[in-house]
Amino acid sequence: MQKTLIICAHYENQGYLNDIYQQISKTLVSSGHALETITLYKESFDPIRSEYEDKMYKMGIEAPSDVQKYSNLIMHSDQIIILFPLWWNGYPAILKGWIDRIFSPNRLNNPTRITENIKTQVKLIAFYETPWIMEPIKETKEALEITLNQGVWGRMGYHTMPIIWIEDQRELSKEKVEDRLNRIIHKVQLDSQEDQ
Template identity: 30%
Template sequence: MRILLVLAHPLNESFAAAVARTACEALAEAGHAVDLLDLYAEEFDPCLTKAERSGYFDIPYDTSGVSKIVERLKVADGLILVFPQWWFNFPAILKGFFDRVFAPGVAFSHDTAGGRIVPQLTNIKLLWALTTTGSPWWLVHLYMGNPVRRLLKRGIANFCSRGLNFRMLSLHDMDRATATKRQAHLDRVRKALSAI
């Protein structure tokens, strides 16, 4: 399987970067081809331009500003996202990745009857999120309703592909996580990805 692994964290020494390294190693050891897209290292601009927004319903939609990333997404069989949750949401650079790359003609097409969108990322069979949050489990799930999972599974995954393998592995209470707890999470990531 060819996996596009997207890392969204500005610090090379971050735990997210350690998760991404672990994921790349586990996938490669399992025989998968991994294309690492480090959004910060590749200086991805998350801002949707005026031209991109004003042409949102043009056919074909102009993706020239992100064409190289679109090509990488279109040849992938799976997508793995590695990111921290900040304010119970995606980092801005990852949200911009969705805004600019998951565009009409790439991730979906507009239904000519209006209202609905038609999934176009039929090549993507797997969408996993490897994430951390500074909040404890109960706050994310019981108080906030796990918004990132809902957005990924009900929104992005379902609107862009059908019947894909969706999974989210999260380390909660990251700000107070001990080295042992962090290593246990890396081991969990390695084991889960080795089984793909």
């Protein structure tokens, strides 16, 4: 049974991104996946990597309980799906802080690494529903591909795929919105089957 971890970095319980989150979850469960989820805002995750926390790692002290929990979920996942909104051509601070704390350089210098024997596939889904002034430019998309796929997950040894970009839905008919949602679900499900 394939183990999938979904990480959602958005505070809304409603809206299109939440619909994607719910539908992907249902589809993967119905396909036989063992599913774990992390909803960073609901879990009140603290994104601040403190000086004290870094000193703990240097002294060989175990990571805080939240970092341990998320690290264990990552270690035991066959694929990781990360959903996040795009704000001012970047990803949310809470997701950046999550990466900073889970993959703290001082922590990874310890003998017990969380990135050994990696076969995990990482898939990123970015959504923007913003005024035109905040819509991502081409260079932003290219930069995020490099930063997240190559600079973070790829550098850590994970297998990555091109980011799935979901543009503003507000001007579309209900039928077109649902069609886009179905195509996203199909792509995630198809990729998941190929990974097995």
